[in-house]
Amino acid sequence: MFRNQYDTDVTTWSPTGRLFQVEYAMEAVKQGSAAIGLRSRSHVVLACVNKAQSELSSHQRKIFKVDDHIGVAIAGLTADGRVLSRYMRSESINHSFTYESPLPVGRLVVHLADKAQVCTQRSWKRPYGVGLLVGGLDESGAHLYYNCPSGNYFEYQAFAIGSRSQAAKTYLERRFESFQESSREDLIKDAIMAIRETLQGETLKSSLCTVSVLGVDEAFHFLDQESIQKVIDTFEKVPEEEEDAGEGEAEPEAAPAAGTGEQGGSGDQDVAPMEI
Amino acid sequence: MTFTVPIDNGDSVKIAEEESQRTLYPYVTGTSIVAIKYKDGVLMASDMGGSYGSTLRYKNIERVKAIGKHSLLGASGEISDFQEILRYLDELTLNDNMWDDGNSLGPKEIHNYLTRVMYNRRNKFDPLWNTLVLGGVKNGKSYLGMVSMIGVSFEDDHVATGFGNHLARPILRDEWHADLSFEDGVKLLEKCMRVLLYRDRSAINKLQIAKITEEGVTVSQPYSLKTFWEFSSFHNPTAGAEGSW
Numbered sequence: 294m295f296r297n298q299y300d301t302d303v304t305t306w307s308p309t310g311r312l313f314q315v316e317y318a319m320e321a322v323k324q325g326s327a328a329i330g331l332r333s334r335s336h337v338v339l340a341c342v343n344k345a346q347s348e349l350s351s352h353q354r355k356i357f358k359v360d361d362h363i364g365v366a367i368a369g370l371t372a373d374g375r376v377l378s379r380y381m382r383s384e385s386i387n388h389s390f391t392y393e394s395p396l397p398v399g400r401l402v403v404h405l406a407d408k409a410q411v412c413t414q415r416s417w418k419r420p421y422g423v424g425l426l427v428g429g430l431d432e433s434g435a436h437l438y439y440n441c442p443s444g445n446y447f448e449y450q451a452f453a454i455g456s457r458s459q460a461a462k463t464y465l466e467r468r469f470e471s472f473q474e475s476s477r478e479d480l481i482k483d484a485i486m487a488i489r490e491t492l493q494g495e496t497l498k499s500s501l502c503t504v505s506v507l508g509v510d511e512a513f514h515f516l517d518q519e520s521i522q523k524v525i526d527t528f529e530k531v532p533e534e535e536e537d538a539g540e541g542e543a544e545p546e547a548a549p550a551a552g553t554g555e556q557g558g559s560g561d562q563d564v565a566p567m568e569i
Numbered sequence: 570m571t572f573t574v575p576i577d578n579g580d581s582v583k584i585a586e587e588e589s590q591r592t593l594y595p596y597v598t599g600t601s602i603v604a605i606k607y608k609d610g611v612l613m614a615s616d617m618g619g620s621y622g623s624t625l626r627y628k629n630i631e632r633v634k635a636i637g638k639h640s641l642l643g644a645s646g647e648i649s650d651f652q653e654i655l656r657y658l659d660e661l662t663l664n665d666n667m668w669d670d671g672n673s674l675g676p677k678e679i680h681n682y683l684t685r686v687m688y689n690r691r692n693k694f695d696p697l698w699n700t701l702v703l704g705g706v707k708n709g710k711s712y713l714g715m716v717s718m719i720g721v722s723f724e725d726d727h728v729a730t731g732f733g734n735h736l737a738r739p740i741l742r743d744e745w746h747a748d749l750s751f752e753d754g755v756k757l758l759e760k761c762m763r764v765l766l767y768r769d770r771s772a773i774n775k776l777q778i779a780k781i782t783e784e785g786v787t788v789s790q791p792y793s794l795k796t797f798w799e800f801s802s803f804h805n806p807t808a809g810a811e812g813s814w
Binding site for chain 1: 668670671672673674675677678681682685
């Protein structure tokens, strides 16, 4: 996408019928680190890669609890994501207060989408620069939605957003047909394996990812490091043993591995510091 | 009810609206509602009378209405406020239907919505002068609850409003049990309504019984209860106290 004379504000159409500012906002989502969601009939798993601004800082929170039965994972401008999460929490709690009943997630995403649409049709606003994977429960079971800066929303069996999400999407495309009937444990395992795809060779450790689950009889909560590591161990056992065995030789190899990790980090330096 | 107080200061009469409009007393009122949970859902009974003070003025008022697919609402108290509540619920259920997304408001949600409405009006010193009974069935679960005009709200296996609380509930406490059949439920309600007919002076002998189950709502045609007035002491009521009535 190149600069052109129709991309200055969101209320200008291009001759080909595009709103470039909205499309640029969707680009911002692609710059954030990966977030993944999958669902079965009864559960939804949201997972993301923990990315820190620098070695000194802690990683940004990308998954938020909206209510016991709804969670959201974001990619893009975290500030926008935080504000929208607050809006979602507010809507959810207002509904609970009036009706003593959980807000159906399908209705929440429509409210979110309408809010995003407003920003595409006002000259004094800009579109939200964040993509939201909303997972939640309804009367009809578990649902996963993706809310776009454009104001569109789609329902998915599984989806990935953010940088290097294509690798995760490829993995999910191969496996998604089995997700509807998956057990909770298999769903979590698939989520972590999809995360691994986005890391492109970097060793998967529980400190690198955050995983959350919600289900029909399970309130939204995060999995602790130990549980995540246990799942990782079930499919990453062999490579770890080799590294332990060949530790002496592995050291010079470990350094270049760390080097590529750092290079990967510096490659992301075109990414604005406000995007995670 | 607008309170306008003319203030005469000599030059001109200024009319000031001292208080905003608010309800002080009811005008056309309905008497008790009695409702019970039974095997397949909820049964609700009410008479069809609307009293204007001590006059039994209106004899064809339906005080039990279906709300959405899953609920029944019965009201005692001011009839016009009941009609207002029905308008609120109409809007609510319309919006719910327009979503068309497989989700629908069940009796619990409507009960809580009504509780919020009643309590908020009470806080403004402008109550909806009703005691409401909300019954329904959703996903196999029966629900029966009540909200008063001051926003007191609770759920129970059997509820009654007004005089029903004093005359019907003791009967229900003794004779209600879980999993009543439809026939037994109706018999029990008729027993309560008969006592109310004898003893509540604002009751009339024309009642409806409404039933709600998973399948939906049925409201019976109006009918009357058989009463017995041939007690010997009724023949000469002043026998023991000449001059009284």
